[in-house]
Amino acid sequence: MSEPIVSIRNVSKKFPGGVVAVDQVSFDIGQNEFFALLGPSGCGKTTLLRMISGLEPMSGGQILIGGEDMANTPPNKRPTNMVFQSYAVFPHMTVEQNVAYGLKVTGVAADETKRRVAEALDMVKLTELAARKPDQMSGGQRQRVALARALVKRPKVLLLDEPLSALDAKLREDMRLELTRLQETVGITFIIVTHDQDEALSMASRIAVMEKGAVQQIATPAELYEHPVNRFVADFIGKVNLIDARVTSQSATAVHCEAKGLGRIDLPANKPCGATVCIATRPEKLKITRQEPQEPGLVKVQGLVRDVAYYGDTSHVVVEAADGLNLAINMQNDSRGGGAGVARGQKVWVHWLPAESIILTE
């Protein structure tokens, strides 16, 4: 990673009443990163973002931005700007006045203000609407105003608090692309808070998954998806089949375990496991066949098709095996011949390569 632009060191936040929103969090965010703080609501991600902006005081720890300790720097003096969840566009000002506000209050000269405002409006394609008031605009347009208003300040870090949550599905898709494009154009660090894993996976270069005030894992989207470190991350990012298993013995390269519904299976493992583990397998890694697969080394189980949901491009199938084990399988409908090709009530075999499973120890 390049020189960190934001360093978060043992940062904590305790609210009066004893609620610990953020608990001893430490990590670095690099220059030009599109960094996502991802987690369920109440995990402390917004509080952490607000502490970076200075709007929320810290209970402990240290935040450095561009190598400088921000302990005694109020929000109006920090090199960060925020796009609020409600956009917080000033209702009594025109678009132009909104964008110029941050320059006006810090005493930037009038001609420079004018030039920079025009530039920012052009960047978010709002030049035509410069004279409008916010109540004459759509949610998407208001969000662009909020973006322009923050970017015109040329911050080192742009903070975005659930920026897409108030938009409808189609607009959300467009804004995702636009935000990534914008981040590439302006070349500054974006930190985005979201509870939407699709949003984080599709936009961010790195993601910190948070839960109960602590960071569970920081990784690239692909790494998070394919190599989650624990049960929470595996379950929160995408869909996953989690199967509890008891470890019977372990060698240097594999573990032998007794899994619920699957019986005795061997999985590759390169780290020591405890007595119980959790086997996580993504639904699209699972395959369905009518006949028992004959290739050696497969994890396989017979079961009954409980449910088939057709989504056009994919079909989501649920198969119930022994011991009440339910397996979710995503099938690509890659030929026009009749969707998933399985029907409810059918007896099928589900199988997958052992290497596609992840062994989770916590």
Add this chain to the structure above:
Amino acid sequence: MAAVLWNRTPQGPLEYSRRLWLKLLLFATFFFLYSPIAVLIAFSFNTSKRNITWQGFTLNNYVVAWNNPDLLDAFTNSLIIAFCSTLVSTLIGGMVGLQLWRFRFPGKTAYEAFMALPIVIPEISMGVALMAFFIRIGWLTSDVGWPLNLGPIIVAHIAFSFPFVSIVVRSRMVGFNVQLEEASRDLGANQWQTFRYVLVPFMKPGLVAGALLAFTLSLDDFVITYFTSGPGSVTFPVKVYSLVRRGVTPDINAASTVLIAITVIATVLAMKLQAPTKAAKG
């Protein structure tokens, strides 16, 4: 008539506007509420000296009222008092409203109750209390001359009208998106700039509405003013009261009509400004 009162389609359970008894009640309410005022205004244009029979239309009563120096003095006093008390009570009320909206502090509930006390306290009690107070500190007994002798009334009016301003301002602020303030801070504004450029523009309709409310309250107050006025500081309502005891003459009708007009205009403005605007949230 029957065709109007009895519609052919059956009444729904919630269609109160189609019930006869409700229509009659509505009519009675309007009748008792507005007919005296309508009569008062109508007779202000009457040529007769007595408010009983209509004889003909004239504007002469307005001229008579205008040429009555006592009435005009009282009217001037009322306007001066209303202006001064509105100014101060808007300022104090605005601050109290902002404080109650914004801050949490120990004893806030009690403080809030005390701030609202002038609204619920009987006017007569407040009038007596203020009179006793002003006599005790010597404001009512010493002769300070006009216009300083209006001081006690102005102070009294501020005391009972600023809570109304604070309530209006506070309810306006409830619709304020706190993120606007945070956005302002985040964009580099200091506390004062945030107050000046973000909070005050948002408060403005509340402040104006509160000010107009305070103005009309002051202009037509009788009870408290009666107790706090001296010989040289008679206001319009107090003057009218003393004139009426010698019989209601049409010039009083005329002067009252002017007062009604001023109050109605101020109230309409206040309501217009208080109406929720589309831009209330950011």
